[in-house]
Amino acid sequence: MTCFSRFIPLKLSLLAAVTLLLTPAALPAFPQHTLSIGSGNTTGSYYVSSSAIAKIFNRRSAEYGMRLATVSSQGSVANVESVSEGRTAFGIAQDDVLRDASRGAGRWAGKSQPGLRAVLGLPVEAVTVVAAADAGISRMGDLKGKRVNIGAEGSFDHDYAVTLLRLSGLVPSDVVISTHPASLASELLQKNDIDAYIYTVSHPNLAVMEASTGPRKVVLVPLDTSLIERVTAENPLLLPAVVPTSSYPVLEHAGVVPTIGIRSILFTRSDMAEETVYRLVRDIMTNFDLFRRQHPSLQVLSPREAADAAVIPLHPGAERFFREAGTAP
Numbered sequence: 001m002t003c004f005s006r007f008i009p010l011k012l013s014l015l016a017a018v019t020l021l022l023t024p025a026a027l028p029a030f031p032q033h034t035l036s037i038g039s040g041n042t043t044g045s046y047y048v049s050s051s052a053i054a055k056i057f058n059r060r061s062a063e064y065g066m067r068l069a070t071v072s073s074q075g076s077v078a079n080v081e082s083v084s085e086g087r088t089a090f091g092i093a094q095d096d097v098l099r100d101a102s103r104g105a106g107r108w109a110g111k112s113q114p115g116l117r118a119v120l121g122l123p124v125e126a127v128t129v130v131a132a133a134d135a136g137i138s139r140m141g142d143l144k145g146k147r148v149n150i151g152a153e154g155s156f157d158h159d160y161a162v163t164l165l166r167l168s169g170l171v172p173s174d175v176v177i178s179t180h181p182a183s184l185a186s187e188l189l190q191k192n193d194i195d196a197y198i199y200t201v202s203h204p205n206l207a208v209m210e211a212s213t214g215p216r217k218v219v220l221v222p223l224d225t226s227l228i229e230r231v232t233a234e235n236p237l238l239l240p241a242v243v244p245t246s247s248y249p250v251l252e253h254a255g256v257v258p259t260i261g262i263r264s265i266l267f268t269r270s271d272m273a274e275e276t277v278y279r280l281v282r283d284i285m286t287n288f289d290l291f292r293r294q295h296p297s298l299q300v301l302s303p304r305e306a307a308d309a310a311v312i313p314l315h316p317g318a319e320r321f322f323r324e325a326g327t328a329p
Helices: 003-022 045-064 076-084 095-103 156-167 182-190 206-212 225-234 274-286 288-292 303-307 316-325
Strands: 033-038 066-071 090-094 116-132 147-149 176-178 196-201 218-220 238-244 256-269
Touching: 033 045, 033 076, 045 066, 045 090, 045 116, 045 256, 045 274, 045 288, 076 090, 076 095, 076 116, 076 256, 090 095, 090 116, 095 116, 095 256, 116 182, 116 206, 116 238, 116 274, 116 303, 116 316, 147 182, 156 196, 156 225, 182 196, 182 206, 196 206, 206 218, 225 238, 225 256, 274 288, 274 303, 274 316
Parallel strands: 033 066, 033 090, 147 176, 147 196
Antiparallel strands: 090 256, 116 196, 116 218, 116 256, 238 256
């Protein structure tokens, strides 16, 4: 059996999961209030997670008189701004972005967002360096002189890629940087418009899968142990992580790829109705196996990890459910 034929069932299962997530439930005959979830680009793990959350919650939308709807965005930073300004009811962001926003650090210096509240912990995302095999990139230092896409501004991919390049000993002038949305990166790589891209995402991921099945062969670039140690020492919210290449059986090289990861969190504002948040968390946690079956990338999440979102204060509705369930962190 060829590598390609072994890959087909996995690819079809991911496509089926995406189709399941994006298939809307029948709309009721009466109007309902709609609350939106700021996610990310449509190929990323945020869109997967928010769509799965909405699908579970909307099973009881007629009873609640409201629905959840996923909206695409540029990622963590954009979601914090959107939720803070009331343009979306919920959002998904990485741990360190929420920490900085709530403390008024980094890009939020002098404009802290103390009203942000955590709702639910979501899977760890892995910083994934996808490179064309013909570009001769086997470690981060090999990106010097190469064309590298780091994602759109306002996304975690963009913000952290700059830090990762710096800690790898590279300066901006060493790399030909592009800032296309991550959803376009696989196509750009296959068209030979770029040599590599940096994408922070849960695995398996459809975009990485599409990149690996094109005519231009693809590798995932491991991070050196010393680089992982420097990165995690600089930011304690970052964790050692791995990308299992078994998710992508037609990659040029197999094996576990060491990298770094970051927790992602569903969050809202402190003034969101307690009952709404309570219902959302209750519906996810009491249908947890169904929630995880919505997409392979959700299957690594445990109930304890879902309850651990304490980088910012828990919303009272979430705290109430976790306290009643005996899983409060």
